[in-house]
Amino acid sequence: MPSWIDFHTHILDSPALAVASLESQKAHVVRWLVNSIDLENYASFVQRSTDYPEAIVGLGWHPENVILLSEEKAPSVLKKYVPKLKSAPYLGETGLDFLYGKTDAQRALQKKVFARFIEWSLEHDKLIQVHTRHAKQEALDMLSDWRAEKVILHWFNGNKKQQELIIRNKWVCTVGPTILNSPHVDKFIDAQPLELLGLETDSPIPYDSVPSTPAYVARVASRVAEIKNVSIKDVAHAQQGIFSRFFPHLSLNSHAGK
Numbered sequence: 001m002p003s004w005i006d007f008h009t010h011i012l013d014s015p016a017l018a019v020a021s022l023e024s025q026k027a028h029v030v031r032w033l034v035n036s037i038d039l040e041n042y043a044s045f046v047q048r049s050t051d052y053p054e055a056i057v058g059l060g061w062h063p064e065n066v067i068l069l070s071e072e073k074a075p076s077v078l079k080k081y082v083p084k085l086k087s088a089p090y091l092g093e094t095g096l097d098f099l100y101g102k103t104d105a106q107r108a109l110q111k112k113v114f115a116r117f118i119e120w121s122l123e124h125d126k127l128i129q130v131h132t133r134h135a136k137q138e139a140l141d142m143l144s145d146w147r148a149e150k151v152i153l154h155w156f157n158g159n160k161k162q163q164e165l166i167i168r169n170k171w172v173c174t175v176g177p178t179i180l181n182s183p184h185v186d187k188f189i190d191a192q193p194l195e196l197l198g199l200e201t202d203s204p205i206p207y208d209s210v211p212s213t214p215a216y217v218a219r220v221a222s223r224v225a226e227i228k229n230v231s232i233k234d235v236a237h238a239q240q241g242i243f244s245r246f247f248p249h250l251s252l253n254s255h256a257g258k
């Protein structure tokens with residue numbers, strides 16, 4: 001039975017976490033990359049993760065949350081991240097969101113914070129999880145300018161030119177349960193090398209009005225195998241390869257210790 005990783009979730013937010021964990025175990029989803037959206041959320045996730053050894057908690061500041069703050073306050077908040085950088089296993093969620101960031105000032109602030117996260121990921125040689133809603137090209141340009149290395153582009157689907165840049169830089173794109181009903185993404189998935197294609201759920205967000213769990217990764221895997229005309233085993237092997245590339249010191253088996 002193959003083992004799976006949910007490369008992008010917020011499941012520690014779920015009120016039904018114990019059930020989600022059981023479902024996830026049954027589906028052999030053995031690791032969750034749980035993204036935080038601000039410092040407070042990070043602290044609460046780190047605490048909650050002590051009961052869920054499968055969870056690996058990212059240190060993040062979501063672009064939607066960045067703009068809740070005035071520009072003058074951003075530097076002092078960024079300073080508070082610095083002492084946490086060393087112990088955080090990875091950075092995320094960060095990035096740009098121009099659906100919510102509408103004004104020039106909001107977008108500039110998101111870019112300022114995102115740039116610091118990219119810089120930190122390079123300084124500390126850590127994975128960065130990037131959100132790119134309505135700002136795909138801008139986010140790719142920034143990653144490219146900074147020569148970012150260990151990157152996951154969350155829930156990503158782009159044009160041919162963008163995909164070529166991503167592949168050249170060996171950045172990983174993740175896809176989630178929406179691919180089960182969105183044939184327009186098939187072309188992107190087909191062109192993405194298996195070793196640069198991660199699976200995720202963004203759980204607990206609902207699909208068809210049902211809150212999702214990391215267990216959904218198994219279904220996403222089947223669809224990817226179908227689109228790429230490869231075996232489930234090949235898909236699982238690629239997922240494990242991505243995991244060990246980004247977390248060389250962590251075992252896939254969470255019970256063997258973090």
Ligand SMILES: [Zn+2]
Nearest residue numbers: 010035093202
């Ligand atoms: Zn997210």
